[in-house]
Structures are given as structure tokens and as C-alpha cells.
Amino acid sequence: MKQSNNSRETDALSNIRIQLAKSFAVLFALGFLFYTQFEFIHRAIFSQPVLNLAIIGVFCFGTAVSLLSTYHLFGEYRALQAMKETWADFDEMERVSDHAGVLRLMRTAEPARVFELPRILGPVYDVVMSELLKTRALRASLGQRNSLLAKINDGINHEKSLVNYITGTLILMGLIGTFIGLMEMVASVGSIVGGLAKVGAGSDEAIKNVIRDLEAPLTGMATGFSASLFGLFGSLSLGLIARFGHSATLAIKREFEAWITRISALEAQGTKESQAVGASDGTTIALAGSLLGAFRTTQGLITRSAEVMKRLGDRQETQTNVLSKLVEQVEILSFRQSHTISQLKRVDMIGDALDAMREEAILRDRAASNRLADGIGRIAQLVDENRNTIFEAVQTVAEQHRGTERLARALELQQKRGFEALALELSTISAAGNERGRISLEHYGEAERLIRESLRPLDVRTIADQLGASVDERLAAGFGAVAASFDESLGRLVMGLDRLGQTQAELADRLLAVDAATTPVEEMRAFGQNIEQGIANGLAEIARVLDGVLAEKSRQLREEAIKAEKEAANEPSLAESFAIDQAVTDAIIERFRRKARSEVG
Amino acid sequence: MLDRADDATSPQAARKLSKRPCCIIAELMLSDNEITLDGVVRWMVTDRALFREATRFILKRKGDSVRLRLLGEDYPATILGTSADGYELYFDNAIDADIVEDLVGRHLTDE
Numbered sequence: 091m092k093q094s095n096n097s098r099e100t101d102a103l104s105n106i107r108i109q110l111a112k113s114f115a116v117l118f119a120l121g122f123l124f125y126t127q128f129e130f131i132h133r134a135i136f137s138q139p140v141l142n143l144a145i146i147g148v149f150c151f152g153t154a155v156s157l158l159s160t161y162h163l164f165g166e167y168r169a170l171q172a173m174k175e176t177w178a179d180f181d182e183m184e185r186v187s188d189h190a191g192v193l194r195l196m197r198t199a200e201p202a203r204v205f206e207l208p209r210i211l212g213p214v215y216d217v218v219m220s221e222l223l224k225t226r227a228l229r230a231s232l233g234q235r236n237s238l239l240a241k242i243n244d245g246i247n248h249e250k251s252l253v254n255y256i257t258g259t260l261i262l263m264g265l266i267g268t269f270i271g272l273m274e275m276v277a278s279v280g281s282i283v284g285g286l287a288k289v290g291a292g293s294d295e296a297i298k299n300v301i302r303d304l305e306a307p308l309t310g311m312a313t314g315f316s317a318s319l320f321g322l323f324g325s326l327s328l329g330l331i332a333r334f335g336h337s338a339t340l341a342i343k344r345e346f347e348a349w350i351t352r353i354s355a356l357e358a359q360g361t362k363e364s365q366a367v368g369a370s371d372g373t374t375i376a377l378a379g380s381l382l383g384a385f386r387t388t389q390g391l392i393t394r395s396a397e398v399m400k401r402l403g404d405r406q407e408t409q410t411n412v413l414s415k416l417v418e419q420v421e422i423l424s425f426r427q428s429h430t431i432s433q434l435k436r437v438d439m440i441g442d443a444l445d446a447m448r449e450e451a452i453l454r455d456r457a458a459s460n461r462l463a464d465g466i467g468r469i470a471q472l473v474d475e476n477r478n479t480i481f482e483a484v485q486t487v488a489e490q491h492r493g494t495e496r497l498a499r500a501l502e503l504q505q506k507r508g509f510e511a512l513a514l515e516l517s518t519i520s521a522a523g524n525e526r527g528r529i530s531l532e533h534y535g536e537a538e539r540l541i542r543e544s545l546r547p548l549d550v551r552t553i554a555d556q557l558g559a560s561v562d563e564r565l566a567a568g569f570g571a572v573a574a575s576f577d578e579s580l581g582r583l584v585m586g587l588d589r590l591g592q593t594q595a596e597l598a599d600r601l602l603a604v605d606a607a608t609t610p611v612e613e614m615r616a617f618g619q620n621i622e623q624g625i626a627n628g629l630a631e632i633a634r635v636l637d638g639v640l641a642e643k644s645r646q647l648r649e650e651a652i653k654a655e656k657e658a659a660n661e662p663s664l665a666e667s668f669a670i671d672q673a674v675t676d677a678i679i680e681r682f683r684r685k686a687r688s689e690v691g
Numbered sequence: 692m693l694d695r696a697d698d699a700t701s702p703q704a705a706r707k708l709s710k711r712p713c714c715i716i717a718e719l720m721l722s723d724n725e726i727t728l729d730g731v732v733r734w735m736v737t738d739r740a741l742f743r744e745a746t747r748f749i750l751k752r753k754g755d756s757v758r759l760r761l762l763g764e765d766y767p768a769t770i771l772g773t774s775a776d777g778y779e780l781y782f783d784n785a786i787d788a789d790i791v792e793d794l795v796g797r798h799l800t801d802e
Contacts, residue, residue, distance in 0.1 A: 168748045169748070169750075171747070171748055172746060172747075172748035172750070175746055175747060175748065176746060179745075179746075191729060191745065194729070194745045194746075195716065195729070195730070195731060195745045197745055197746060197747055198714075198730055198731045198733070198743040198744075198745055198777075200747070201775040201776065202743070202744070202746065202747055202748060202749040202775050202776075202777070203747060203748050203749070203775070204748075204749050204750075204751050204773055204774065204775055205748060205749070205750060205751065206750075206751045207750060207751070215750075216724070219726070220724055220726050223726040223727060223728065224725075224726055224727075401762075401763050
């Protein structure tokens, strides 16, 4: 079997060499033909040198591409041999239980053959070697085989596509040359026909002209024939060389196909055993092949695992030391972790205590705020009450002032009426004076004296003093009541401030006590200081505002008292004088009436 | 190609070691397709080594990132070039000279 395989491999390699030799033989034949027919070829080339040299250049390029493609088949062959060798090595290792691959490693003593990644078998090489090196087996199902062969066919078609294109290009270029020659020939037909007409006249010159004109179509024919010759010959020669290369490529493909088929047959090795027991069912064969492949894969994995275990055993001592150190580190880490946990618990307890203290401080703060609000409310209430009292007192004073004004106006009115009545009486006396001249003259002096007395300014100062004293007494009583009310309000305010001061001091003491009990609680101490400072500032502000209010009220009351006193000092004199004037007028009128009655009587 | 690689200098190499022939069973893991090539290390210095794959046909590689596994230890490296003697590797991190001498000394092939 192995010998057969070797012979097939040798056939593949020799086939490549043979096909390559055939290609060179064709080239040699072409060279020989060129050498023997040099003059003809030379003339053919230079009948249309540009086109013919272009055709020859394209032919040379295509030939080089085809030969290189055939030469690269050696790389394809080496890649195929690498795949086959790798699979055979793994298969041999399993069969002889050489899991370490000693026989395989023995090859390292010899120089290797280096090859580049092939263009046709490249994708197949990647897939197969990856599978082989990973699993140490190659399970190729029918579908996988077809897929691999399709990849190879794609590579072959891609490889020969350029040569096929060049072959077609050579034919096209030959046809182009043919057409060019035909066009030249047809263009010269007109002059030839004209020359033939002149030949009929028998002129020697006409014959010479016809002969000269015949050169043009002949030249065109040479162009067409030479281009067709080089194009067709080049295409055929290149096709032949490409054919040889393709045969070599097909040899590689057939070898790969045979190898992959043989692998599948070996993977399905259980087929024969199954046949021996009479089970020739294809499904069973496939199942047996799959099971065998799986078994081999598992065996390979077990072998590799055993190697790994062996290496692990060699390194067990080191691992033991490392593990012991690791255990020590873990113990240290555990101790540190427990210590950290206890520290965290203590921190947690401190946090709970802080939370409780914070809540207590908040409650105290709220209580102090409530008491402060109560004190401020009472103060505001007292201020409102005092304001009402002051307002009532001011209203009383204003009422008294308005009464005084009404009294002054009534007195003025009475005085005016008295003077009018006096004037009336005087006019009456004057009218009766003529009749009672003597009596009038006698009592004139007395009447004049009485009138002068009546018109003399009275001593109203004493009455004004009495009235002022009365007003002073009533104002003093009113202001005394206001002052007493203010004193009472101030007393209550002072008591409220004292209570607030006591509350503040108590709160400060508690905060100090809390501060002393929890040394690390700087936050609570700052909080208590802030509360104390805030309450003190608030009370100072309230006291300052109340002082201002009381000072303003006292000033207003003092100004109103002074004003009322001044008005009381001025206005009673008018009323008093008004009342006195009324009494004097009544007395004068009464005297005149008595005198008149006595005179009548 | 390999001669050019010989001219490469590594500042990490503490001292210059000679390329003494040895035979250390090793594995070359290709980072691209994660396949492992088995073979031997034929010589080794602090920054380079020659890995011979255990096959008659070696695919030409250059510039591939690989990891050379020596006695269970992985050494990241790059393939400098390929010759009939194997793949010449350039270690990404130079190996300690004592380790190299110990490895090579225990697996010398001719001395």
C-alpha cells in the first residue's frame, strides 16, 4: 500500500517534470523552426513589424506565465506532501503508540524543503493542516471532500484563466493583422483596375504601372498572412504549453483526490470488520467510521492530557511550594480581612452613635426653635397689646384735644354774641338817652366805669393754671397707665429673654456635655456652637429692635405730651375768658334791666 | 535572510552567547490560527532561537507572531525568516542568559 502510494507520488512529481519538459520541448521546436526558417520569419515579421512583434511579445509573456505556473506546481506538490506526511505521522504515532512523536522528531536532524503557500492548494492546505494539527486526525466527509475539491478547481481555473485570455488575445491580434492586410489590398484594387485598362492600349509604361500597383495588394496580403500566421501559431503553441501545465495540475489534483479518498477509506476502517460480521449497511459503516474517528481523537486528547499530567507531576514540587506560600498569604490576608471587618464594625458603631446624636441634636434644635418661636410670639403679643393701650391713650388725648377745641369755639361764639348783645343794648340806651339824658348823664360815668371794667382784661391766669393742672393730672394719669403698661411689657419681655437665655445656656450645657462625652464628634460641637451663636444673635437682634420700638414710642408720647401740654396751656385761657365775658355781659345786662325797671317804677 | 537576522542586536541581551547546537523539544504556537507545530530548538541565545518543525516540508513564514513553548514555559516571539534549518525566531522579551545556558547546556547535541 505504502509502496503504491509512493509510486503514485513519484508519478505525480514525474508528471510535473514530464509536462514541464514537454513545454520546453515545444519551445525548443519553435526555436528550431525559427532558426531554420529565419529568412521567411524575418520577412514575415518585417512585413508588418509593429503588429507582428507585438504578437510575438504577447506570446512570450503567455509562455512565461504558463511555465511559471507549471513550475509553481512543485510548491503545490510539496504542500500536498506536507499534508500527507503530517497525516501519516499522526496515524503512525497512533498505531505504534508513539504519542511523543519520537519518529517524527527524528526528521529534524535533516534539512527540510521550504515551500511558499501554494496558490491552488493554499486554502485547502490551511484547512487540512489546521484540522490535523489541532485534532491529530482528519475526518473528511463526502461534503467536506467535495468542498475541498471545489476549492482546488477554483484555484486551477483562476490559475489558467490568464493563459487562456492570452491565447485568445493572440488570435485576435492575428485577425487584426489579417484585416489590416485585406484593407490595404482592397484599397489598392482601384488603381490596379485603372492600370489594367491602360494595359489594353499596349503601352509599356502602363504595364509597368500595373506591375508597380500590384505591390500594394501583395504587401497587404503579406501583412494579413504574417499576422495570421504568428497569431494562430502563437495561440496554438501557447495553448499546447498551457495544456501541458494543466495536465500537471490535474496530476496534483488527482493525487490530492486519491489521498483524501484514501483517508476517508481509512477513517471508515471499521467497514471491513463490519463486513466480516455481515453488517454491510452504509449507515453502519459511516457510524463506525465516525466512532473510530472520535475514538482516535479522544485517544489523542488522552495522550496529550497524559503528557500534560506528566509535566504537571514534574512541576508538582514547585507548585507545592508556591501553594504553601499562597496558603500563607491567604492566611495573612484572612487575618487582615478579619481585622478590617472588626475595624469596619467599630466604624459602623461610631456611625450609629453619630446618627443617634445627630437625631437628638436635631430634636433639641427643633425644641429650642419652638421655644424661641413661642417667646417671639409672646413678645409680639405684648407689643401688640401695648400698642393698643398706647393707641387708646393717644385717642383719649386726641378726644380731649377735640373737646377743648369745641369749647374754645363755643366760647368764642358766646363772646361774639355778648358783644353783639352789648352793642344792641348800647344802641337801645343811646336811643333812650335823649329822653333819659339826665339820668344817663348821671349814670354815664358809672356806666362808663362799668363798661371799662367790663372791657378791662380779666385775670385768667389762675383759671388757666387750674385748667392746666387738671389736664396735667389727667395726662399724668394716662401716661402713668401707659408707662405702667410698658413697664409690665418690658418686665414680661425681660422674663422671656431670661427664659430664652436659660434655654440657650441649657442647650449650650447639653452640647458641651455631648461634646465632652464624644470626643471625636467635632461635628456636633461645631453644630452646638452654631446653634448657640445663632440664638444669641437672634435674641440680640430682637432686643435691639424692641429697644428701637420703645424708644420711638417714648419719643412720640413725649412729643405728644409736650404738645398737649402746650395746647392745654393756651386754649383754656380762651374758654375761661369766654366764660368770664359771658358772666360780665350777663351782669351788665342784668344791671341795665334793674336800672330800667327802677326808672320805670 | 538568516545572516541578516544574525546582525540584529538586542539591548536586552546582557551578554553574547554562542549558538551552540542543541535539541530541545518544543512547540511553536501560531497566534493567527492557534495551531501548534511540534519540533525542536536547534540553537538558542538570549534573544533568538532556531525552531525546526518536525516535518520534511516547511511552509515559508516571515513576521508571524508566535509563542515558543519550552518545557512548559511560553516565550512570545516573531519569525524572522525561514530556511531549510527551520524558523528563526526573535524573542519579544529577551530570556535570561542563565536560563538559556541552563537549557542549552542540558540539551547539547555535540560538544
